[in-house]
Amino acid sequence: MSAVVAEVVALPASELIDRLSSIGGPEATRAREAPSTGGDFPDLVGAVPGKVVLRLAPFPSGALHIGHGRMLFINQHYREKYDGKILLVFDDTIGSEEKRVETEFFGLIEKDLEAAGVRPDAVFYKSDRIANFYPWARRVIDKGGAYVCTCPAELLRENRARGAACAHRSQTRDETIEEWERMLANAYGPGEAVLRLRTDLADPDPAFRDRVLLRISDIDHPRVGTKYRVWPMLEFSWAVDDIELGITHVLRGKDLVIEDRMQRYIWDLLGITGPPFLHWGILRVREAKVAKSKAYREVKSGLFDGWADPRTWSLLSLDRRGISMDAIRSFILSFGMSLSDIEVPAETLYAENRKRIDGTTVRRAFVADPVRVEVDEFPDGLSSVVLSNHPDRPELGTRTVSTGPGFFLARKDLEGRAGTEVRLKDLVNVELPALLPPAGGTIRARFTSRENKRIPRLQWVGASGARPVDILGMEGEHTAGLGEATLAEAHPGDILQFERVGFVRVEKNWTPGASPLRVVFGHP
């Protein structure tokens, strides 16, 4: 029975509703009326459970970031809903000078997917499939749907804006075939000739007028080198591969809407019925200001600490900060398939993560910029104290830490409190001296009482056994401080809450005399 309950509790609300509805009865009604916390995901038209095939198509030029996360988790959501398959298709056509394919990112992206728990059912590389695009191009040409244009790119653009035809547009089909063969036979250099789709120059959408299907590039591809010179554009390659790979539903960002129309246009021309398209809007996390290209530069230059640097906001970096993929998934799915562009504060993601870790995360004391405080008249026999690991969760146990008379307090906590009585949290009350010391100095405070007074309560670390700690912050900055002695037992991967600082993830354990405890700041 309990196993059944656990299973039901673990189900996403949408699936719960589906299942209850299939059972029928009053439960179904209640579930349907229950308020939804998540976003809305429409049914996929024509989807047959077990037969749905989706695809992820990243361009290997960087680590996946939270925006890509939306692609990942939406596809994953539908895969689960319909018991479908997900193909990972690296969109590694030749790109451009600015946007290059790099080998290292194939592995990195597969790692990202694994971390996200999205296991593709198969992996493909566009670059393996280039030759196959040529006969398809020929089919389009045979239908009279394309022509070879040798206009310079700028002229092509101008004509497109004006809706003007160039001389090449009136090519006969045979001429096009001949020119196309010449393109394939290396008669043209890069930029000298392209195969263009013949749409309608009067099309109201200037973006849709005679777009380019294939072009010539001599860029050295990391997987296939210079084996091919004629490369497909994204739209054409997908017009082919969405059919060849048997994709049943294309889910993509709304920046790609015009590509839908291109693909459909080509399919109509060839008498093919392709899959339907669904889109989502742009998702931005307010704090994630670093653009992908900048992150790329900073990682390359070494200014950032690799793709897991917190400043990249890559999925890898969030994992490093102890933000679970499950939290990221819920966060992302809460936006549904909305087409409006959204900017959401990172706090919303943090809240999602907190729900998962707060109840199970032990509390530890840490003070930044520590000031040594000697407490005069500190009670004899109070050499240690038993503290709860979690204020509301006794089941998380306790730990014993050694106390005074020597302590470290955070300088920030001391500021403005000279000469006042404060409480060392969970311990004793002391009176601070009238003057605070310069950096590195020691102050003497005086023990006053042990009663629980409602006065400012300060975080403290017992001087005996205090461990050095280094926190890597979200801006890549390091904060040095001291933590309680129990931190000697913290291991890489542990998630802790430094009280009044925030949740951190341990990256490197403390080693006597060699290394401080290194942690990465997660979130408040």
Added chain:
RNA sequence: GCUCCCGUAGUCUAGUCCGGUCAAGGAUUCGGGGCCUUCGACCCCGUAACGCGGGUUCGAAUCCCGCCGGGAGCACCA
């Protein structure tokens, strides 16, 4: 400028297709209180929204028209 898309509280979202059960639900933020985690955890309570103007209707967040605002595309990038 042209094309397409989107407008529910500070932010995100449910509801809009099939008008009444929505004097609009949830999350987060914010405010107040609690707490030996004060600011920034956690718990409790609370504030807060249908972009504007017309129309249809007994009745509109939901349907129609106009306006305004925001975004994306207009690359031989993806």
